[in-house]
Amino acid sequence: MKKKYQILIMIAIIFAGGFAAGTIFTKNSAQPDSIKLAKTAAQSGKNPVQKSTPKLPDAPSKVLIGYVQDxxxxxxxxxxxxSHVIFSFVHxxxxxxxxxxxxxxxxxxxxxxxxAHKHDTKAILAVGGxxxxxxxxxxxxFKSAIASPAxxxxxxxxxxxxxxxxxxxxxxxDFEHPRSxxxxxxxxxxIHDLSKKLHANDKELSVAVHSKIHSVTGTETGNIVYNSSMFKDVDHVNIMAYDGQWDGGYNAANLSxxxxxxxxxxxWANxxxxxxxxxDKLVLGVPFYAQPEDPSIKQVSYEAIINRSPENALRDIININGTTYYYNGESTMQKKTNLALNNGFGGMMIWEVGHDAKGPYSLAGAIAEVLKDSETKPVKYYSVKNSY
Structure with a gap:
């Protein structure tokens, strides 16, 4: 019995010693840096400056310029x-x-x-033609008028x-065209002198130019001469990208x-x-008329083509009374508009508004639809120097 009590006392001493040793170890042991709790960061004495979101410049609105005969x-x-209507012409x-x-x-x-002003459209006067x-x-x-200082x-x-x-x-x-x-x-x-005076009065200056490209060879025409520096003085360069039927012998199919x-x-982009x-100064011109295969026959308006059948809006060629006519229908016009926009042009030009069809078959309306979409959707620009 005595031996039994001695054994129990020994067990109690060993257990009490182990518990005490564990407590002392826990109090004195330092925690590794990797598991220390981070202290709460002290609050800065300065309030951070609230920065506004940087404001990107607005993309220039695309223009739709329409010439109207007097x-x-x-x-x-x-x-x-x-966006602009151009009265044509003063002589x-x-x-x-x-x-x-x-x-x-x-x-x-x-x-x-x-x-025009009632519709928030700019009114321009064209000189020449x-x-x-x-x-x-x-x-x-025109040549004589600009040749002498007086x-x-x-x-x-x-x-x-x-x-x-x-x-x-x-x-x-619209000086058609400088030939030397x-x-x-x-x-x-x-152009330089006129630009200074018009811009001083908050008015615009545009210039209509030949396409400078031969419709048959696709090469630059050398018989029409422009000094490139004049383009810096104007707001719009209206490119007459039509009337190619006269290049290399009459061929109505080369109209545009x-x-x-x-x-x-x-x-022009290059x-x-x-x-x-x-x-964005560049404006691509398109024809609103049809060219006859027989040059002795008069041109016809796009309106006349649609009046014959609205389905002609889907075509670029039509036969009227045995004569074939070439023109640009709705899909071609919209395709050209996208071409201009994708190359960074500032918009489109019409010769001339009086030839357009009325209502839902209006070519101006079809072009305007593409221009409007471009202002809500990103347009990819192509450049020989940069890709945007």
């Missing part, structure tokens, strides 16, 4: 899709003065300006004055087919990249 009824023009005289096509043209201009009011080409008149200054002042008097938003220059280096120099000086337009767009001029 005899058109201004009340019949649909301004709703147009330059050799001494630098201007001539309108009578009182009717002047009254039409004033009505057009009033109607192919034909002169006195007959023949306007080329000789007549050139007079023409500049006449245009600035009419823009102010008639509440215009700008002037468009001297003429290109005269045009450059004229898509491959011809591709060559034109590539030429040129402006090389010159380091923003390509």
């Amino acid at each position: 005899y058109r009824d201004p009340n019949a023009v649909d301004y709703s899709s147009l 330059p005289e050799k001494d630098g003065s201007l001539s309108f096509n009578g009182d009717t043209a002047m009254n039409n201009l004033r009505s057009m300006v009033s109607n 192919w034909f002169h009011i006195k007959g023949g080409e306007s080329y000789e008149y 007549s050139r200054n007079k023409l500049v002042n006449e245009l600035v004055n009419v823009a102010d008097r008639e509440k215009l938003d700008g002037i468009d220059i 280096q001297n003429e290109a120099d005269f045009l450059e000086v004229f 087919p898509y491959p011809f337009t591709e060559n034109i767009v590539n030429y 040129l402006f990249d090389t010159l380091n001029i923003t390509k």
Whole structure:
């Protein structure tokens, strides 16, 4: 019995010693750094500056510019899709003065300006064009007007004055076309002087230019000369990407087919990249008329084509009374618009609005739809220097 008690006492001593040793070890042992609890960070004495979200510059709105001939009824023009409407034409005289096509043209201009402004559309006056009011080409008149300082200054002042008097938003220059280096120099000086005065009055200046591309060979035409520096002085460069039917012998099919337009767009995009001029100045022109296979027959309007059958909107070729006509239908127009946008162009130009179909078959409406979509969807720009 005594031995039994001795054994129990020994067990109790060993257990008590182990418990005490464990307690002492736990109190004195340091925790490894890897499992220490992090201290709460001290709060900064300064409040962080709240930074605003950086504001990206708005992409320039795409333009839809429509020329309207001076005899058109201004009340019949649909301004709703147009950013600019250009009244065509006032005619330059050799001494630098201007001539309108009578009182009717002047009254039409004033009505057009009033109607355009009601639709928040800019109203522009074009000077020049192919034909002169006195007959023949306007080329000789325009060339003489800008050749001497006296007549050139007079023409500049006449245009600035009419823009102010008639509440215009700008002037468009349509000199068809400089055919020598001297003429290109005269045009450059004229554009520069006019640009300074118009821009000082918060008005725009645009210039209509030849496509510079041969519709058959696809190469640059050398018989039309522009000084590239003049493009820096204008707001829009309206490229007449049509009338290729006269290149290399008459061929109506070359009016303005898509491959011809591709060559034109590539030429101007590359040129402006090389010159380091923003390509949103470039505006691609398209025809709203059909060219007959027989040159002795008159052109017909897109409206006349649609009036025959709305299904013609889906075509680019039609036969009327035994004559084949070539034109650009709705899908081609929208394809060209995407081509221009994908190359960084600033929009589209129409020759001319009076040829358009009314209502749901309007080509201007079809183009405007693509332009509107481009402002809500990202557009991929192609450049020989950069890809965006």
